[in-house]
Amino acid sequence: MKNVSIIIPAQNEEETLGLVLEDLNKVIDEMPNYRFEVICVDDHSTDGTANIARSYGAKVVENLRKPGKGTALRTGFEASQYETLVMLDADYSHRAEELPRMLNALTDGVGLVIGSRVVGGSEEYTHVRALGNVFLSATLGVCTRRYLSDALNGFKVFRREVFTGFKYTSNAFEIEIEIIANALRGGFRVVEVSSSERARAGGEMKSSVVKHGTRFLLRIFWEGLRGVKPVNLEEKKPSIKLRKIPVAETRSRK
Numbered sequence: 733m734k735n736v737s738i739i740i741p742a743q744n745e746e747e748t749l750g751l752v753l754e755d756l757n758k759v760i761d762e763m764p765n766y767r768f769e770v771i772c773v774d775d776h777s778t779d780g781t782a783n784i785a786r787s788y789g790a791k792v793v794e795n796l797r798k799p800g801k802g803t804a805l806r807t808g809f810e811a812s813q814y815e816t817l818v819m820l821d822a823d824y825s826h827r828a829e830e831l832p833r834m835l836n837a838l839t840d841g842v843g844l845v846i847g848s849r850v851v852g853g854s855e856e857y858t859h860v861r862a863l864g865n866v867f868l869s870a871t872l873g874v875c876t877r878r879y880l881s882d883a884l885n886g887f888k889v890f891r892r893e894v895f896t897g898f899k900y901t902s903n904a905f906e907i908e909i910e911i912i913a914n915a916l917r918g919g920f921r922v923v924e925v926s927s928s929e930r931a932r933a934g935g936e937m938k939s940s941v942v943k944h945g946t947r948f949l950l951r952i953f954w955e956g957l958r959g960v961k962p963v964n965l966e967e968k969k970p971s972i973k974l975r976k977i978p979v980a981e982t983r984s985r986k
């Protein structure tokens with residue numbers, strides 16, 4: 733039995749989170765060889781996000797850090813218990829039915845699987861976002877020698893030690909870059925599989941091209957400066973102490 737923790741960062745996503753969890757529960761029911769926990773990290777939402785998550789059987793964890801996709805995901809990773817971590821968005825842009833293929837790609841030696849919208853297409857791509865993604869992914873390639881087509885997609889599957897083996901500092905969307913850099917430092921391969929992105933199905937988009945584009949670029953330069961030469965995780969003491977995070981309600985599936 734493979735154990736998988738699915739972490740969904742959500743801020744005021746009551747319009748779409750139910751769609752995400754409905755699809756996810758259907759896909760989970762068709763994967764008998766896996767045990768799943770679904771964790772929704774509610775971040776100071778002022779709408780019904782947390783109640784909707786609970787109504788679909790997800791664990792709800794409060795982000796006690798300052799608001800941000802990065803802090804929310806870190807809080808979710810810390811609250812999770814299984815050896816494989818999955819992150820996907822709460823705006824119904826990611827397709828739950830792609831999860832089996834993403835998990836199958838996490839083979840020996842692979843530490844991180846990224847869903848590529850460049851390969852799979854996106855209904856949400858404006859020219860600016862597409863260009864920005866290609867430019868940032870290429871810059872990451874120059875800085876880390878690992879060329880990816882879509883480094884920024886929030887649909888990722890990775891091994892727990894890619895998180896527990898390192899101290900994370902990202903607060904916002906740039907955590908996408910930090911995860912890739914640490915997977916490489918963990919001596920793992922990073923692979924991409926085709927992933928087709930739907931347009932956000934409701935609610936407000938939280939990312940801004942200029943603000944988060946700049947944060948992505950700075951994080952890429954910082955990780956490039958630090959270098960991504962593999963470190964031996966065995967020797968490395970886990971840099972984070974998993975702290976008991978208050979879980980509002982728990983019911984793991986299966």
Ligand SMILES: Nc1nc2c(ncn2[C@@H]2O[C@H](COP(=O)(O)OP(=O)(O)OP(=O)(O)O)[C@@H](O)[C@H]2O)c(=O)[nH]1
Pocket residue numbers: 740741742743744745773774775795799800801804820821822823825884885886932936937938939940
């Ligand atoms: N908890 C939490 N979640 C956030 C925050 N900002 C964004 N998110 C979540 O992160 C996901 C992606 O945010 P979006 O607003 O869809 O960003 P986007 O521009 O579509 O970016 P991508 O989907 O990553 O291309 C959604 O599920 C958001 O709810 C935050 O500050 N806190």
Ligand SMILES: [Mg+2]
Pocket residue numbers: 821823825932937
């Ligand atoms: Mg989105």
